[in-house]
Amino acid sequence: MKSEEAFLGFIDEFFPNKHDFLVLGRGDDCAVLKADKDYCVSSDLFLEDVHFRRDYFSPADIGYxxxxxxxxxxxxxxxxxxxxxxxxxxxxxxxxxxxREFLKSMSMLARQNDIVLAGGDLSRADRIGVSISIFGVSGSTGFIRRGNCSYGDILFTIGDIGLARAGMMSLEAVGEKARETLPAAVMAHLRPKPKIMIGTLLNAAGVKALMDVSDGLARDLPRLLGPDLGADLTLDASMLNSNVITFAETIGIDPVEFAVLGGEDYALLGAVSPFEAGKAESVPGFTRIGTVTRTPGITLNGQPFTAEGFDHFSQ
Amino acid sequence: MKSEEAFLGFIDEFFPNKHDFLVLGRGDDCAVLKADKDYCVSSDLFLEDVHFRRDYFSPADIGYxxxxxxxxxxxxxxxxxxxxxxxxxxxxxxxxxxxREFLKSMSMLARQNDIVLAGGDLSRADRIGVSISIFGVSGSTGFIRRGNCSYGDILFTIGDIGLARAGMMSLEAVGEKARETLPAAVMAHLRPKPKIMIGTLLNAAGVKALMDVSDGLARDLPRLLGPDLGADLTLDASMLNSNVITFAETIGIDPVEFAVLGGEDYALLGAVSPFEAGKAESVPGFTRIGTVTRTPGITLNGQPFTAEGFDHFSQ
Structure with a gap:
């Protein structure tokens, strides 16, 4: 790939430049997004040797x-x-x-979710890096924030906790062999499934608070609760993917504790009022993990739990 | 700076988390932008040793x-x-x-332009890198695109061309000494002035096409014109900043040719109908550089001009 123009040709090959929300597409100083509804906006980095390794991520995995x-x-x-x-x-x-593989894989995920690539920039660097900003809209029920919990609310997760971390640690330790011994864990690390449909169902079901578990439940739960509330969690190994149990036992750590520390789970963590939980409980994958308490602090199966999930930045 | 939390504390110290266009600020999975008007959106990378060097960019210059x-x-x-x-x-x-210096300087520029920081991500890396996505709105006259030119339109620039490139090349060649010999050129490279007010005035003045000259006039002009039109340019040294003339003569290149090759000018390049040029001509800095021709190809002072400005990516 010799020039920026050649790369832009690649982009156009894989990514359409039209969308209901796009008033003006790629190719000008800016793209223009239609002011139809409020936009939610988020940005994330995805960097080689920080968030992924070329050793065991294929180009398609990285793009995805x-x-x-x-x-x-x-x-x-x-x-x-x-x-x-x-x-x-x-x-x-x-x-x-x-x-080609990177863009093709990314474009398939974009197409599945009806998302248009509205612009960007390209530069030389020593390692591969991707910075994406994404824009979303909501239905009539608005956006679900964090920090809107009350004493007695039911806490739940949807999606495996600890599984992606087991996959990452196993890939780092034994490389490609991990694919045979812990296939679900490896896939959770390489190909996390974004839960758009689940999030939409939870929104319609009236959940009060929701967030993405990216730094592990132990670190992210206090962010959901805010500074004034705590939680009593009740978790046992039967709630975990068997790959988490296998891996945690291999390294001599209690599987529940390993799962709660987690990291890069991309599970959803939320709170719902016990009086309005019926609809939420019927959303596929809904797993009740505990209740919101009056005072700060977290207990896990009755014991104070102070350990922290991992901090991508300090490590 | 030991943790992500400590860094977020820094961010909050310098950047307010409220704005008329911000329904929900930093601190959730997404921020929420109000659907008041169509948003124009752009993303740019700013990477150490590609776009800047710590040798001669201060932390405040980089943030700015x-x-x-x-x-x-x-x-x-x-x-x-x-x-x-x-x-x-x-x-x-x-x-x-x-x-602290980086964020303070960036926050001053944000405040001057009434722009809110709505979110982001933070990661370790080998070199400093910044990826920014920015959102803008327009008044009743909408957005000015590229490619809307016609035969006979007046082409103009606002802002110095070639000046930032003279600054960059001089800083690369002689380091800090360049500040004494070519102060305007050095400042054009370290502290380009975004032309928001000028852009707004040009919009109100009814210009037909407008773009940001970031890769040099020679490379960017065809992008303004599109595939079917060309341009006859008339430029002489009296239209250039004296630092461009000094530098070009030092390296033995014709100053006008050097300026047209340019790069990182962050000048505005536009087209306006000759029948409606009056208002645009009164915008401060308006410099007529030529006219749009019926067929593709560019002439500079009567000679075919085929040289290309620089390609950040291939170099």
């Missing part, structure tokens, strides 16, 4: 996950993604085949 | 320019910026003082 983690932030608002912009860092030694 | 180049894309639509998101790559060896 860079967009998937952004879609997940839209799902956590109970919203639907419509458009994104992408800033791409492209080392000179990465060949055309890599970018 | 990372946002300024994005604001310039909004100016080129004849629009007004309202919000931006920032993904930041932060090497472990960059200290708190650096980030």
């Amino acid at each position: 996950k860079a967009l998937a983690v952004n879609i997940s932030d839209i799902a956590a608002m109970g919203a639907k993604p419509v458009a994104f912009t992408m800033d791409l860092m492209a080392p000179a030694d990465v060949d055309d085949d890599f970018w | 320019k990372a946002l300024a180049v994005n604001i310039s894309d909004i100016a080129a639509m004849g629009a007004k910026p309202v919000a931006f998101t920032m993904d930041l790559m932060a090497p472990a060896d960059v200290d708190d003082d650096f980030w």
